[in-house]
Amino acid sequence: MTNPDDAGLSDAALAILRPVTLAKRARVVAGLSQGTFADTYGIPIGTLRDWEQRRSEPDATAVAYLTAITNDPVAVAIAYRKSAA
Known part of the structure; x- marks a missing residue:
């Protein structure tokens, strides 16, 4: 059964779609490339x-950090720069 809100995707097509990872969501919200995001927030x-x-999952501390970045990427970047100085 197909939902009209699914933009015409079949059930089979919807089944293979994956939600975006927290890491990618944080990076997209920050509007940065992988390299710039990694440098900005000190993540290898x-x-x-x-x-x-x-290929791996962030641990609880990393999840908290990524969540903070997602909620306010500018403030976290500023706080990280201050702590790295």
């Missing part, structure tokens, strides 16, 4: 890629 680029491609 390989780790970020693994999280985005579901």
